[in-house]
Amino acid sequence: MKRDDFSFYKDPYIIFSGEEAADLGGPKREFFRLVVNQLPQMGVFEGQPGRMYFSHDISLIEREHYRFAGQCVAWSLLHDGPGLSALHPSVYNMMVTGRPASFNIEDATDYDVFTNLNKIQECQTTHELQELISKEVGYWAASNGCKLAVIY
Numbered sequence: 219m220k221r222d223d224f225s226f227y228k229d230p231y232i233i234f235s236g237e238e239a240a241d242l243g244g245p246k247r248e249f250f251r252l253v254v255n256q257l258p259q260m261g262v263f264e265g266q267p268g269r270m271y272f273s274h275d276i277s278l279i280e281r282e283h284y285r286f287a288g289q290c291v292a293w294s295l296l297h298d299g300p301g302l303s304a305l306h307p308s309v310y311n312m313m314v315t316g317r318p319a320s321f322n323i324e325d326a327t328d329y330d331v332f333t334n335l336n337k338i339q340e341c342q343t344t345h346e347l348q349e350l351i352s353k354e355v356g357y358w359a360a361s362n363g364c365k366l367a368v369i370y
Contacts, residue, residue, distance in 0.1 A: 219289060226293050250299025253290050258304050262287050264327045269306040271327060334358055 232245040257263070262284050263270040278284060291302045311319040323339060326332040334355045341347040351359070 219286075219293075226289070226296055229297065246297060247299055250294035250297065254294050254300050254302055257287050257290060257302065260287060263304060265306060265325065267304060269325055270304045271306055271309055271325075330358065331362075 230246060230249070232249045234245055234248075237245070258267070258270060260283055261275060261278055262273055264273040265271050272284070275283075293299075295301055305313075306325060308319040308321050308325075311317065323332060323335045326335060337350055337355060338347065341350055
């Protein structure tokens with residue numbers, strides 16, 4: 219992709235080492251399947267297979283790994299290859315519709331997020347929730363972009 223003559227629009231001609239078959243589409247589809255399947259190992263995602271979120275890693279942003287991953291998926295789709303099936307359904311739904319789907323606390327990849335959401339969920343009364351917010355999770359929630367009105 220870094221060569222001057224590279225174009226996403228040119229139909230790639232794929233030959234696997236040790237195979238002498240003409241590329242009538244099979245090797246190209248296999249190539250894109252292998253590329254897309256390797257993307258979760260780049261560090262740009264976190265979570266379980268099929269339920270992954272984008273990770274937040276400044277060094278990967280600076281090295282343009284997120285851009286590269288997006289280019290690989292776009293290149294695959296452009297040439298009838300597979301899309302990225304590793305994303306969590308709520309991330310996919312947000313990207314496609316602009317609205318999040320439901321979220322399970324068990325899907326949280328960060329320990330603090332998981333712990334604090336569990337504490338919130340375990341509150342039985344509004345009073346318990348208000349106490350928890352004022353004494354434990356309020357600052358954490360606000361510093362992570364949560365609007366407290368949404369919690370109530």
